[in-house]
Structure formats: C-alpha cells, structure tokens
Amino acid sequence: MAALDADGTFELLARVASGAGRSFVYNSNIRGPDANGKYSGWNNVVGNMDSWKCPVNTVGSGRYTGLMDGVPCSPDGGVFVGGWGNAAGSIKEGMGAAVRADTQTHRHAASGNGAD
Numbered sequence: 001m002a003a004l005d006a007d008g009t010f011e012l013l014a015r016v017a018s019g020a021g022r023s024f025v026y027n028s029n030i031r032g033p034d035a036n037g038k039y040s041g042w043n044n045v046v047g048n049m050d051s052w053k054c055p056v057n058t059v060g061s062g063r064y065t066g067l068m069d070g071v072p073c074s075p076d077g078g079v080f081v082g083g084w085g086n087a088a089g090s091i092k093e094g095m096g097a098a099v100r101a102d103t104q105t106h107r108h109a110a111s112g113n114g115a116d
Contacts, residue, residue, distance in 0.1 A: 011077045052079070055073055
C-alpha cells in the first residue's frame with residue numbers, strides 16, 4: 001500500500017477533485033490516488049467528504065453544488081475538501097489523518113469556515 005502521510009494540503013487530489021473539468025458533483029473522495037498512485041493521507045471518519053478544484057461556479061454548471069458554491073481559489077493551490085454539519089453542532093462529515101511520532105517537530109493546524 002502507498003504511504004498514507006498527510007502533508008497538510010489537498011493538491012494530490014487534483015486528479016480526482018470535482019470541478020469545471022470533472023463536472024460539479026459530490027465525489028466522496030479525499031484519499032486519491034494521484035496519477036502516480038500516491039494517496040493524500042486523509043481519510044473519511046464520519047460520512048463522506050468531497051474534494052473540489054476551484055473555482056466552484058455558482059451559475060452555469062447546471063448542477064447544485066451546495067455549500068461549495070462560489071468558493072474561490074486559494075493562493076496556495078486550487079484543491080480543497082468540504083463537508084457539512086448542522087446548526088445544532090452535529091457533525092455529518094469529518095476527516096482525519098494518522099500522525100506518526102516522527103512528525104512531532106512540525107506544527108499542524110486546521111481551520112474551518114466559521115461554523116466550527
């Protein structure tokens with residue numbers, strides 16, 4: 001099996017991410033693999049999060065893409081993942097990655113869109 005170390009980005013998902021080139025559909029794929037058979041290191045823990053390649057259109061796609069409508073590109077890359085919860089704080093989709101002991105000298109942070 002390929003290495004499962006998450007590097008903190010989602011760029012390895014560019015080949016499988018939904019977007020203008022792959023139609024705007026939920027894909028439940030945050031693992032990959034990329035063209036070289038490498039996996040992202042991220043895993044679905046609750047539900048099935050989706051990978052997206054920006055920009056995600058709000059008009060013209062002919063498909064409803066939910067909460068991802070209109071997400072612009074990041075300065076760091078064009079691939080992101082999305083999931084959902086509800087106002088009561090119930091997590092419907094979530095992800096995780098194994099952190100190995102040899103990564104202890106690195107700082108890791110995660111942030112949301114204000115709903116967390």
